Amino acid sequence: xxxxxxxxxxxxxxxxxxxxxxxxxxxxxxxxxxxxxxxxxxxxxxxxxxxxxxxxxxxxxxxxxxxxxxxxxxxxxxxxxxxxxxxxxxxxxxxxxxxxxxxxxxxxxxxxxxxxxxxxxxxxxxxxxxxxxxxxxxxxxxxxxxxxxxxxxxxxxxxxxxxxxxxxxxxxxxxxxxxxxxxxxxxxxxxxxxxxxxxxxxxxxxxx
Amino acid sequence: xxxxxxxxxxxxxxxxxxxxxxxxxxxxxxxxxxxxxxxxxxxxxxxxxxxxxxxxxxxxxxxxxxxxxxxxxxxxxxxxxxxxxxxxxxxxxxxxxxxxxxxxxxxxxxxxxxxxxxxxxxxxxxxxxxxxxxxxxxxxxxxxxxxxxxxxxxxxxxxxxxxxxxxxxxxxxxxxxxxxxxxxxxxxxxxxxxxxxxxxxxxxxxxxxxxxxxxxxxxxxxxxxxxxxxxxxxxxxxxxxxxxxxxxxxxxxxxxxxxxxxxxxxxxxxxxxxxxxxxxxxxxxxxxxxxxxxxxxxxxxxxxxxxxxxxxxxxxxxxxxxxxxxxxxxxxxxxxxxxxxxxxxxxxxxxxxxxxxxxxxxxxxxxxxxxxxxxxxxxxxxxxxxxxxxxxxxxxxxxxxxxxxxxxxxxxxxxxxxxxxxxxxxxxxxxxxxxxxxxxxxxxxxxxxxxxxxxxxxxxxxxxxxxxxxxxxxxxxxxxxxxxxxxxxxxxxxxxx
Numbered sequence: 001x002x003x004x005x006x007x008x009x010x011x012x013x014x015x016x017x018x019x020x021x022x023x024x025x026x027x028x029x030x031x032x033x034x035x036x037x038x039x040x041x042x043x044x045x046x047x048x049x050x051x052x053x054x055x056x057x058x059x060x061x062x063x064x065x066x067x068x069x070x071x072x073x074x075x076x077x078x079x080x081x082x083x084x085x086x087x088x089x090x091x092x093x094x095x096x097x098x099x100x101x102x103x104x105x106x107x108x109x110x111x112x113x114x115x116x117x118x119x120x121x122x123x124x125x126x127x128x129x130x131x132x133x134x135x136x137x138x139x140x141x142x143x144x145x146x147x148x149x150x151x152x153x154x155x156x157x158x159x160x161x162x163x164x165x166x167x168x169x170x171x172x173x174x175x176x177x178x179x180x181x182x183x184x185x186x187x188x189x190x191x192x193x194x195x196x197x198x199x200x201x202x203x204x205x206x207x208x
Numbered sequence: 209x210x211x212x213x214x215x216x217x218x219x220x221x222x223x224x225x226x227x228x229x230x231x232x233x234x235x236x237x238x239x240x241x242x243x244x245x246x247x248x249x250x251x252x253x254x255x256x257x258x259x260x261x262x263x264x265x266x267x268x269x270x271x272x273x274x275x276x277x278x279x280x281x282x283x284x285x286x287x288x289x290x291x292x293x294x295x296x297x298x299x300x301x302x303x304x305x306x307x308x309x310x311x312x313x314x315x316x317x318x319x320x321x322x323x324x325x326x327x328x329x330x331x332x333x334x335x336x337x338x339x340x341x342x343x344x345x346x347x348x349x350x351x352x353x354x355x356x357x358x359x360x361x362x363x364x365x366x367x368x369x370x371x372x373x374x375x376x377x378x379x380x381x382x383x384x385x386x387x388x389x390x391x392x393x394x395x396x397x398x399x400x401x402x403x404x405x406x407x408x409x410x411x412x413x414x415x416x417x418x419x420x421x422x423x424x425x426x427x428x429x430x431x432x433x434x435x436x437x438x439x440x441x442x443x444x445x446x447x448x449x450x451x452x453x454x455x456x457x458x459x460x461x462x463x464x465x466x467x468x469x470x471x472x473x474x475x476x477x478x479x480x481x482x483x484x485x486x487x488x489x490x491x492x493x494x495x496x497x498x499x500x501x502x503x504x505x506x507x508x509x510x511x512x513x514x515x516x517x518x519x520x521x522x523x524x525x526x527x528x529x530x531x532x533x534x535x536x537x538x539x540x541x542x543x544x545x546x547x548x549x550x551x552x553x554x555x556x557x558x559x560x561x562x563x564x565x566x567x568x569x570x571x572x573x574x575x576x577x578x579x580x581x582x583x584x585x586x587x588x589x590x591x592x593x594x595x596x597x598x599x600x601x602x603x604x605x606x607x608x609x610x611x612x613x614x615x616x617x618x619x620x621x622x623x624x625x626x627x628x629x630x631x632x633x634x635x636x637x638x639x640x641x642x643x644x645x646x647x648x649x650x651x652x653x654x655x656x657x658x659x660x661x662x663x664x665x666x667x668x669x670x671x672x673x674x675x676x677x678x679x680x681x682x683x684x685x686x687x688x689x690x691x692x693x694x695x696x697x698x699x700x701x702x703x704x705x
């Protein structure tokens with residue numbers, strides 16, 4: 001039957017562990033992770049300095065591990081393998097991996113950026129949004145014991161939603177406020193999780 | 209068969225009204241969170257973990273079973289209806305599923321996914337019930353050296369097998385191993401890498417790291433490159449599965465299950481490979497070339513593989529305490545949070561808990577089939593949540609989850625720092641799963657390594673003394689050196705040709 005012949009004539013799946021991707025017209029460009037050799041031959045993009053920095057940090061982490069391992073106190077009783085062995089091992093491995101990766105990145109190798117339903121790979125990176133979210137989260141962490149979880153998380157919610165493009169700040173704040181109070185009531189009162197409520201909520205919900 | 213009797217006992221425990229309620233809540237929550245775009249099964253489990261803190265173990269694990277399977281069901285709905293699929297093990301479903309939805313056959317796609325998941329989940333859980341006791345009897349013969357070899361294999365497999373860049377996977381693993389080292393050494397009581405900060409003396413909580421890497425990292429990554437414009441959710445209407453669809457689906461369901469379960473059970477990183485294989489196989493076996501236009505086999509097979517792998521992952525987790533995927537690592541952390549250490553003794557010491565858990569998997573699976581299809585309208589509304597609110601909400605629950613662990617704001621700062629790391633990792637293509645596995649398996653590997661060497665008085669050959677460990681270590685070595693050698697081989701072939 002011609003259909004079977006067609007199927008037999010198609011390229012055989014081969015490869016160590018992952019079959020060659022047999023793609024119909026792809027919906028998104030390269031949704032499948034490319035084979036390792038395909039990544040190597042990709043067009044050389046400008047060297048990724050961010051990744052170089054991270055690889056170097058990894059290398060330094062390895063060095064820190066090895067040095068730190070040497071400072072771990074060994075209790076006298078330990079005879080063979082003490083608390084220093086594994087840190088030395090991990091540290092050495094980290095140095096090797098970090099070094100190899102840094103060299104690779106210097107040569108222009110780049111890993112495929114992680115995809116996602118809401119990620120637009122062509123878009124310009126919005127550092128502003130990232131920065132606002134980071135600051136909002138930090139502020140939330142600092143305020144949580146001061147004004148209670150619901151209020152501080154509402155502020156964070158509002159800031160994050162605003163930075164991601166919601167219209168106005170009032171609506172997210174209200175939404176965040178309602179959700180956080182409901183969540184707080186459910187989790188703290190009904191389920192007994194510890195979350196500071198802040199002065200108002202603690203007073204309003206009198207029961208222990 | 210003793211196992212059958214114990215399973216029946218598990219069912220008896222699981223069908224009490226309270227436990228059924230837990231199962232229902234778990235499946236609903238798991239599906240709802242699993243539907244949300246940007247949230248894969250690992251993150252679903254991590255985010256919903258705090259809910260279970262306050263329940264006693266049986267109820268908590270029943271809810272977990274529901275969340276675990278529910279997350280996978282939710283993910284299928286998203287991958288079929290949303291035009292921009294993300295989570296790696298649902299990419300295969302999306303290939304044909306999206307095409308079917310576009311052609312107005314969304315309901316049939318959802319139907320075959322749901323029924324296929326049910327079939328695979330049931331068979332997979334049945335296999336779990338049968339295989340687990342058998343593995344346990346074998347596992348008792350395994351010593352610390354063998355455990356160390358298995359842990360090493362798991363490290364290597366999860367780093368090198370997934371994704372395009374094994375070296376980056378190893379980098380992620382190293383980060384995880386480092387984070388696992390922070391804290392107090394169990395065997396000697398010495399503090400390691402705690403920077404003098406007292407809260408770090410207990411180590412860094414797995415939940416904090418998982419939520420940070422998955423939820424916060426994802427949120428930051430999305431924020432950096434948010435896809436603007438309206439969310440394209442395709443219609444889920446249209447006729448349900450016809451007899452023809454059923455005829456075309458049932459074999460892919462079974463084949464998908466056959467692929468999924470073994471791969472899930474092996475330290476091979478979870479569901480990505482079996483869904484790949486299932487898709488490729490269905491495509492090759494399809495008698496008519498509807499692939500590329502919306503072939504139902506392309507949805508049926510991968511979905512079944514996905515769910516069967518989820519059941520398979522539970523085999524090494526429950527019998528050996530060995531997590532083979534990021535989700536399994538978080539489940540392991542949940543067990544440990546209750547002071548329960550999965551391993552060969554689990555089936556004897558916590559027999560009723562384990563069998564109740566397995567029975568709840570069956571029940572949850574059935575609930576998911578019954579509930580999901582009528583509730584599609586609700587899930588579609590969830591898909592349409594405006595992204596700013598969605599990610600703000602994710603961060604809110606991330607904050608809840610991590611703060612609830614220790615009631616310490618330091619955990620939130622740690623969450624942010626590790627979240628920024630997770631963002632960087634996503635940007636540079638460093639896979640996140642190896643870090644989670646390194647974090648939770650690192651201490652296990654170390655303990656077993658030191659035990660093995662203590663027994664042999666420092667003789668390193670103890671690590672390769674038993675045939676089991678030799679074989680496992682060889683496989684691990686092959687996994688690392690195999691691909692680059694093969695690559696060089698191919699390049700030479702290509703040049704010669």
